[in-house]
Amino acid sequence: MKQAYFDELIQIIRQSYSEQITNTQTVMQNFIDQLDLQKESEDLDCYIFASALSKQFNFEHNNNINLYLQRFEVPQIVLFNMLAEHFPLVSIAGQLANKILEQFIELHDEISILNIGIGTGRQEVDLLNQLELNGTLPKKLTLFAVEPSAESLFQAKSNIQAAAAEKGIELVFHSFCTTAEELTPEDWNFISESEYPLLVNAAFALHHIRELEDGFDTRNRVIQHIHDLNPLAVILCEPHVDHNTSSLGERFQNCWRHFRTVFKIINQSELSDKGKNTLKLFFGREIEDILGKTENVRTERHEIGEKWIERLSLSGFTPVKPNILPDIPLPNGFSFRWNNSYLGLEYEKETLVSVLVQK
Numbered sequence: 630m631k632q633a634y635f636d637e638l639i640q641i642i643r644q645s646y647s648e649q650i651t652n653t654q655t656v657m658q659n660f661i662d663q664l665d666l667q668k669e670s671e672d673l674d675c676y677i678f679a680s681a682l683s684k685q686f687n688f689e690h691n692n693n694i695n696l697y698l699q700r701f702e703v704p705q706i707v708l709f710n711m712l713a714e715h716f717p718l719v720s721i722a723g724q725l726a727n728k729i730l731e732q733f734i735e736l737h738d739e740i741s742i743l744n745i746g747i748g749t750g751r752q753e754v755d756l757l758n759q760l761e762l763n764g765t766l767p768k769k770l771t772l773f774a775v776e777p778s779a780e781s782l783f784q785a786k787s788n789i790q791a792a793a794a795e796k797g798i799e800l801v802f803h804s805f806c807t808t809a810e811e812l813t814p815e816d817w818n819f820i821s822e823s824e825y826p827l828l829v830n831a832a833f834a835l836h837h838i839r840e841l842e843d844g845f846d847t848r849n850r851v852i853q854h855i856h857d858l859n860p861l862a863v864i865l866c867e868p869h870v871d872h873n874t875s876s877l878g879e880r881f882q883n884c885w886r887h888f889r890t891v892f893k894i895i896n897q898s899e900l901s902d903k904g905k906n907t908l909k910l911f912f913g914r915e916i917e918d919i920l921g922k923t924e925n926v927r928t929e930r931h932e933i934g935e936k937w938i939e940r941l942s943l944s945g946f947t948p949v950k951p952n953i954l955p956d957i958p959l960p961n962g963f964s965f966r967w968n969n970s971y972l973g974l975e976y977e978k979e980t981l982v983s984v985l986v987q988k
Contacts, residue, residue, distance in 0.1 A: 630889050634675045638682065638885075642878050645686065653686045673906075674892045677913045678885065684921030685877065712911055715904070717960050718894065719833075722866045722974055722982050726832055727756045729864050729951050729986055733828055735765035741823040743858070745809045746834025747774040750785030754792045761796050769799040773820050777808050810838045810847045817854050829855050829863040836867055836931045849940055856944040863946065865985040867937060869973060872919050873930040884919050888912055890979045894962075934971040934983030946987035 637660060645653045661679050664672040712719045734740050744753065753772070760766045770793065776782040786802050793800035805816060809831075820827075838848045855863055870887040872880055891912060895905050918929040938948065948970040957965070966973045966980070973980035 630671050630674050630885070630892065634671075635885055638675075638678060639878065639881060642682070642881055646877070654683075657683050657686060670896050670905075674889075674896075674909070677909065677916055678881075678888075678920065681913075681917040681920035682881070684917065712908060715898075715900065716895070716908055717963065718891070718974065718976070718981055721957065721959065721963065722984060723752050723755065723832065725951070725957055725972070725974075725984055726830065726864050726866055727752065727759060728956060729862075729984075730756055730828060730830060731760060731763065731765065732951075733826075733861050734760060734767055735763065737826055738767055739769040739771075739825045740767045741771040741773065741825045741827040743773040743775070743820055743827060743829045743855075743860070745775045745829070745831040746837070747776045747782070747785045748778075749781050750774075750788040752830070752832060753785070753789050757789075757792045757796060757798070766796055766798060769801070769825070771801040771803070771823055771825055773803045773805065773823070775805045775807065775809055775812065777806065779806050782806050808837065808839075809835065809851045812851075812854070817857070821858050827858055827860045829858065829860045831864070832866045833868065835865060835937075836873075837928050838930075839928065849943060852940050852946075853944045856946060861988070862949065863941075863985075863987045865937060865983075865987075867934070867983050867985075868931040869933050869980045869983040870931045871933050871936070873932050873936075875924050877920070880919055884916060886979075887981065888916060890976055890981060894976055934968060934973065934980075934985065937983060937985055938970045941985065941987050949986040949988050951984075951986055 641653065641656055641660065657679065661676065661683070664676050664679070666673050666676055714720070730742075742753075747753070757766070772789065774782060774785055776785065782804050786804060790800060790802065803819075805812060807816075835848065835851070838851055840847050868887070871883050874880055874883075892909065895908050898905065900908070915929045918927050941948075950967060951972065959965070962976050964975045964978075966975055968980075970985070972984040972986075974982040974984060
């Protein structure tokens with residue numbers, strides 16, 4: 630996206646918060662009016678940021694173009710599944726996480742997995758399919774599935790049960806229709822009583838953890854609960870960007886840099902314009918949460934890999950370096966980099982996803 634647009638928007642933010650301008654709404658509307666939303670894809674991408682910031686400044690701009698990006702009839706989980714299928718950043722991270730899980734599972738005939746944010750079970754079905762190809766399917770799988778969406782959880786159970794039955798796996802499925810931070814002591818105790826070795830998998834989920842008490846770090850508490858389960862390993866995939874700061878200026882700069890690269894990947898793909906806009910809709914909602922919502926209600930609080938390493942180490946976890954990178958085919962522009970404690974999935978040298986393996 631154009632550097633001039635970034636400079637203009639960050640200037641609006643700074644002037645607004647330093648009270649150098651009193652007509653922020655008018656200034657934002659004038660900025661939006663200059664964008665060519667019909668011809669320039671970079672202008673359309675920038676519109677997503679400007680639209681989000683408009684909500685931060687407490688007004689709805691009067692642009693009356695019926696953008697596909699503004700149609701919110703598509704559920705976010707549906708968009709995420711489309712992302713997993715068509716967007717290499719998510720699919721590569723999923724493949725990597727599954728290959729790491731495979732290395733642990735193949736050593737056990739009976740295994741338990743705690744999946745935080747299971748969605749519709751796409752990753753688990755892919756995992757079982759790959760284990761079948763490798764000839765390393767377990768005889769029994771106990772799955773503890775945490776997911777706040779009842780509809781997604783029901784679909785996950787159905788999808789995984791069908792895959793397990795087809796492959797002759799004995800499946801025990803325990804549902805927790807809640808978030809990780811709202812699991813009760815009884816829930817954690819129930820999971821800890823699993824009689825089989827336990828793996829913990831959380832793909833793009835832990836950054837949603839909300840602070841439940843003032844001055845208390847709920848994320849660290851959840852990680853401590855995970856450590857107390859004494860798992861074989863915990864595998865985390867997280868966007869590598871800091872949006873867990875109260876400074877709007879810092880969030881905007883981090884958000885712009887991260888999603889500028891994400892949109893570049895989408896714009897260079899072979900998808901149709903409608904397909905590209907559909908993927909941008911998913912990220913547009915995230916950007917609106919990051920930039921447009923007030924501090925007390927926003928949920929997209931991403932953190933960089935180093936911060937997750939810090940949190941994990943506080944609970945007694947130590948990093949493990951995966952040895953499976955040659956097995957992951959990468960499209961042009963993508964690469965992996967080991968950063969001493971986590972794997973960075975990069976595009977043109979920009980780290981976009983952190984993959985952490987801890988024991």
